[in-house]
Amino acid sequence: MGMAIEVEGLVKRYRRKPALDGVSLSVADGDAFGYVGPNGAGKTTTIRCLLGLVRPTAGVIRILGHNVATDLGAVLADVGHLPGEFGLWPQLTGAECLDYLGTLQQRAPVRRRELCDRLELSQADLRRQVRLYSRGMKQKIGIIQAFQHEPRALVLDEPTEGLDPVMKERFVELLAGHRQAGGTIFLSSHILSEVEETTERVAVLKAGRIVRTGATADLTGERVRHCTLVLKQPLADAAALDIEGVSGLESDGLIHRFEFRGDMEPLMRRLGTFAVQEFLSEPEHLAETFFEIYGDSDQGRSR
Numbered sequence: 001m002g003m004a005i006e007v008e009g010l011v012k013r014y015r016r017k018p019a020l021d022g023v024s025l026s027v028a029d030g031d032a033f034g035y036v037g038p039n040g041a042g043k044t045t046t047i048r049c050l051l052g053l054v055r056p057t058a059g060v061i062r063i064l065g066h067n068v069a070t071d072l073g074a075v076l077a078d079v080g081h082l083p084g085e086f087g088l089w090p091q092l093t094g095a096e097c098l099d100y101l102g103t104l105q106q107r108a109p110v111r112r113r114e115l116c117d118r119l120e121l122s123q124a125d126l127r128r129q130v131r132l133y134s135r136g137m138k139q140k141i142g143i144i145q146a147f148q149h150e151p152r153a154l155v156l157d158e159p160t161e162g163l164d165p166v167m168k169e170r171f172v173e174l175l176a177g178h179r180q181a182g183g184t185i186f187l188s189s190h191i192l193s194e195v196e197e198t199t200e201r202v203a204v205l206k207a208g209r210i211v212r213t214g215a216t217a218d219l220t221g222e223r224v225r226h227c228t229l230v231l232k233q234p235l236a237d238a239a240a241l242d243i244e245g246v247s248g249l250e251s252d253g254l255i256h257r258f259e260f261r262g263d264m265e266p267l268m269r270r271l272g273t274f275a276v277q278e279f280l281s282e283p284e285h286l287a288e289t290f291f292e293i294y295g296d297s298d299q300g301r302s303r
């Protein structure tokens with residue numbers, strides 16, 4: 001299988017301070033790759049380098065076989081890009097913005113109508129000036145322009161920012177459709193469920209370096225969950241919540257809060273023996289989880 005994205009020894013320094021300090025990664029044609037890390041890790045800088053928006057200090061990037069430094073036009077023709085901070089022209093209508101962005105893509109926007117329907121951006125909405133749009137509507141324009149010309153690869157920076165849960169689901173369906181058609185995805189996100197649902201491989205970036213890469217399922221298995229258990233009756237045995245994976249237990253009457261790591265099955269079995277009024281389990285954001293794994297040190301593992 002060919003490589004859709006190949007990055008070798010990417011360095012970007014801003015005034016001698018490294019934002020990227022030797023990043024190398026590869027994404028096979030047709031793969032979905034997640035790119036995660038705490039704020040300031042260098043995710044957006046990497047994506048800007050991939051799209052030729054920032055000139056690397058060192059390193060080589062090839063996308064769909066084209067060298068970004070020497071053949072940017074060919075790269076842009078075949079890539080759909082959604083920047084993290086997506087700016088639109090407030091005085092233009094949504095349709096005018098899509099038209100203009102379409103001219104930069106050098107390919108017909110064959111999917112625009114269908115995408116507008118799926119993301120529920122009506123023809124009336126498209127005729128309105130963007131200054132009147134909500135944040136989510138602007139994000140929909142961003143998604144539509146990234147997909148509208150049927151690119152072979154998508155490079156997406158925090159793509160679901162501002163979308164409501166229904167639209168997030170539609171977006172995930174769009175990604176699945178892109179994969180089914182053989183397309184490649186490079187997605188930077190802080191949202192665990194999104195990365196889990198849409199990617200098979202993930203790289204964790206920290207302070208400009210990749211500290212780990214691997215199967216998404218392996219890495220997300222290490223996440224912490226914040227759990228809140230509300231019981232109908234007090235626990236008969238205070239040690240009843242002494243279960244593998246539970247830590248930081250704080251009890252206040254019928255309410256028990258704790259953190260949980262690992263396989264939830266034994267925990268759920270134990271909960272089945274209690275009179276439970278409510279149980280909430282919130283996964284931590286992926287970036288936080290990995291930040292916790294690696295602490296403040298630069299020590300990282302590679303697989």
Ligand SMILES: Nc1ncnc2c1ncn2[C@@H]1O[C@H](COP(=O)(O)OP(=O)(O)OP(=O)(O)O)[C@@H](O)[C@H]1O
Nearest residue numbers: 014018019037038039040041042043044045046084
């Ligand atoms: N134009 C710039 N000039 C100077 N420093 C910059 C510039 N752009 C980014 N940086 C620095 O480079 C580092 C990486 O920033 P980047 O925006 O790539 O991180 P990120 O992982 O996308 O963060 P976030 O999750 O907060 O969006 C940060 O220290 C940032 O301050």
